[in-house]
Structures are given as structure tokens and as C-alpha cells.
Amino acid sequence: MRQTSATRPRLTVRHSALAATAVFLLAGCGTVVTTGAGGDPEASGSPAPCGTPTPTATATPTSTTPVAAQPTGLAQGGVRITAVGPTCFQYEVTNPNSEPYDITVVFSLRSAEGATLDNLSRTVTGLAPGATEKGSVDLNTAPTRPAEPAFPPRTGQTKPGIRPTKPEILKVRGVPTAEAPNAGGPCPPTGLRLYADEGDAAMGLRVVGLHLRNCGTATVTLDGYPQVQPLDLDHRPLDGVRILRGGAEIATGTGADAPPQKIALRPGEGARTTLVWRNTVDIAGEPQNAPYVRVRATPDAAPVMVTPELDLGTTGRLGAGAWTKEDVNEKPSPVPTL
Template structure:
């Protein structure tokens, strides 16, 4: 059962390349508590406004650079050793928001990426967070003079958030996307489904998928193919469809496959995909970052059984 928005889970930290979440960043009323983030060492603690001065505003009332503000997220202060930011939910329902920060040297060289996630952020609410810039990263490249920027912001409705662990959701099904693979313009991402409930779930061949744009609107111009044979063979998306009775504890997998082929015309990009395991299943919004090029085709493979001892990759950073 997902907690109500008034009992939001706190901010969490994860390095962009790390496969698992690090310890949670606890937000208290008087400031941020010290915790460990996998992008480096412990987060700094202190009160808001202690990280320096706000970034300069754009001249003439122009919007701030997307490096400082995008998707309801703003870097509000930066100084030697730390930076502060805030995440605002402008939607009408609770959202989970994931932010990828890039750290650069004073000369502009990329040093490190840090990921922070706010879960169950209530409509109209704002969460404030803080990142430590002085703790060395994997190659001891981060310094107190590192400059933060926003690389990417992704958000999904809390009610549709992927679930790879924790309490079993009300649907009795866990569904999430793995990190996928890419080679020579060919992309493939696995959808993993696990029956964590008490009833048998019957899968009817193919998952239902709906590509969404950056604003969570259905993306026009995408043709959904049943199976991936028209795109490539050997991807895991070409098995014939079958009905599967998924008993409690059992799992299944389906594969999304596409090509990033660009020719004449505008490329199609769908950061999000709304997935239903069956026609009457609750929707789950995953973030496979579909870069469909100008082909406009997405192959969705049929569900196949996944052994109970299989260990699918954890969900990717949005």
C-alpha cells in the first residue's frame, strides 16, 4: 500500500551509474539531516540559504536556463561545497520526481552525476534539498568549486510509479523497466512483471503500451507493433504470444524494441511509456527514454515466463 501524500517518503540519493538506491535523505523541519549518497560521501547538513547566493537571473525577464530550472525543479543557491534546490509539483495529483544533476569543474569539464528523487510529492507542494559538492566522487574529481546544473528531470504520477521492491502494490503486480541495451541504433528495454499478490493473474499475450511525450501526453505518429520482428530479430521480442497463468511469486517479461534511425522529417522522442500488463490492469508509467528517430515504430514483444530465480536489472535512472 502506498503511503498518503501527507506521509511522503523522503528524498533519496543515487549516483546515475549505480544500480541501487542509496540511503534516504531525511528532511526535517529545521533543515536536512546527514545521510550517505552513492554519488560520494555524506550530504551536508544545515539550514536553507547556507550554501551561498542564488544563481543570477536572466536579463530582461527571460526564462532561466534549463541548466538552472526545468520541470518544476530549480537550483536556488550554490556556493563553495554545496548547492540547494527545490522541487515543486504543479500537477493535480501526487508525483514522484527524479532529478539528475551534473557537476562541472570551473573550466566546464564534466565531473560527476548525482540523482535525487522525491516520492509522493503532494499537488502544489514544494520540497527543498541540498547536495554536497566537496566530497570526492569515484575518481576523486569533485571539489568545492564544482558547479551544479540540471541535466534531466523526470516525473511520474505516484499512483503509476514503477515498483521493483517494497510493499506489494494494491494491484498485486510489480512492474518496471530495466536499464535496457543499445547498439548501432538498435534499442531494447525489458519490462518485468512479478505477481506479488495472492491470486493467479492471466496474461493475454502482449502488454498494452502508450508512448508519452515530456508533458505526459500521448505521442502522435508512433506505430505500435506486436512483436519486434519488423525491427530486428534476436532481441527477445519475437517469441509467439501465449496466455500465461501467473501464480503468486511468478514473473514474466516483455521486451520493447526500436531503432534510432534518423532520415528526413522530425525525430520522435517519448521519455515515458504507460504500460498495462493486461487490458484491465492498473497502468504503470516507466521511463525508457524512447528515441525513435524518424522511424516512428515501437515493437512490443509478448509476455514470456521469467524464472523465479532470475534477477532482472534494477530500474534505470529516469
């Protein structure tokens, strides 16, 4: 079935705090094309040549021996950098799952010497099973980090900038579109928006807030704690993680220590809870890492999958605070960049 503007997956932009003022143009060096499961283009035109195509792991017409697989920096989790040039690079995102997915890829931009200049991310929303979304990034508009000259510049001189020339795939994260967090846009069918903020980390202590907004027409009753389920890279429940009620066993003063209470969340009102953990490693056991957490605001609520990147160390403890009222007039925390 041919995709229309209403059904075609959306490509959105998220970037790191260091590059908050930079604008990354998706079509700076070509046209974005969406392809269906059969590989036929769904939009007119194709990306303009960006530079040297990267090698692929497909067999040549005269040989059944495939080319060596691409390194992780060029291909990972259904994402592939397809061409790299001096001013832009092209990539494609494929959904290998059996349901629509929101897929976020974080690119690392490096200098010719290999130094990391910055990270930027692209998110494809509602990508159909087997479908591929193609895009490009204009490096002329990407952030630069000033070069350190051998001698300090004279008064009035500015340091030269280093343009990124070596893009790499840093990480790929995907959640089912039906469970994707929602911080804005149309109200979900459930009448509730749930999303995670950027969180904070210091001296091994991690704190991430979960925000709930009642954008529906009915009052929702919250009673105590949310249900949280840590998941591994394949979205499977992570065994060995102990879920704590509150964060006192991990650290105090994190905002996760309020006593549980019954809250009537009327339309337009908001609530929040806090996830707390430490990356503590001792001699015994294997580190417990869970990129995803499936959250239910109430036992019968629809699940929402957030990506707090839990690194629980070998202790494997995650504290979840009770729901508390939150002022929805406050500026909402941004959706985290992966």
C-alpha cells in the same frame, strides 16, 4: 493539512553506473525541508547556508520588473538550484500538477572548466500538488574524475582528483504516483509490480526489458502482448508511432521474438517482455521522441508509467514482445537512472 512522517513525500537517491560505489548525502550541508502549497515549512529548521543564492525570476519589493528567468541549467520543470557553494549546492522540487507525483531530477556535475565529471539523480516520491521538497548535495562526497596531468605521474604517485564545482539540471522527469513503477517495497493494491530495467543500446538499437511480479494472492492470466502507449513530455499520447507485435521487424535476437502464449502467473511468479526500437533518421518526417510509456500488463490492468526515453527517429516504430515467464529468483534489474 500538516504532513506527518507517514504522508510526507520520500526523497530517494539514484545515481549513474559510473558512480555506483559513491554515496551521495542528501543532508551533507543542511536540513531537508518539505513545504506545503502555502509555502510554510513542514519540518523544523532550514537548510544551512550553502553559498551564493542563485537569481530568481521574482519581482523585487520596489519594482514590478522581474529578474531575468534562470537558465535551463538552474531551473527546469519545477526544479530549481537555489544556492551553490564550494562544497555543496541546494535545490528545490515543486509539483505543479493536480495530483501527487514522483519526480526525478538528474544533476550534471561539472568542473570549473566546464567538463562533465558525472551525473547523479534525486527522486521525490508522493509529492503533493503544489508542495515543494528542498534538499542539498554535499560535493565533498560526490564522485570525482582523475585529472590528466601534463606528464605521467611517477611510480607510486596518484593522479589528483577534480572536484565538481558547477552543478546543472540535466533533465527532469515526473510520473503520477498512482502510476509509478514499483520494483520493491510494499505490494501495490493491484497485486502486481511492473518496472523497467536499464536497457541496452548499441549502434542505434535500443532494448529495454519490462518486468512483472505477482506479489498478490490471486493468479493473474497473461495472454499475449502488453498494451503500450508512448507519451510525450506532457504525458500526451504521441501520434505517429506504430506499435509492432514482437521485434523482428526492427532486429532479431533481442528477446522480443517469442510467440505469444497464455500464462497463468501465480503468486510469487514473474514475467517479462521487451521493448525494441531504433533511432533511425531519414530525410522525411520529424523525429519521434517519447520519454514515457504507459503500460498495461493486461487490457483491464491498472496502468504503470515507465520512462525508457524512446528516441524513435523518423521511422516511429516500437516493437513490444509477448509476455514470457521469468525466474523471480534471479537478481532483478535495477530501476533505470534518467
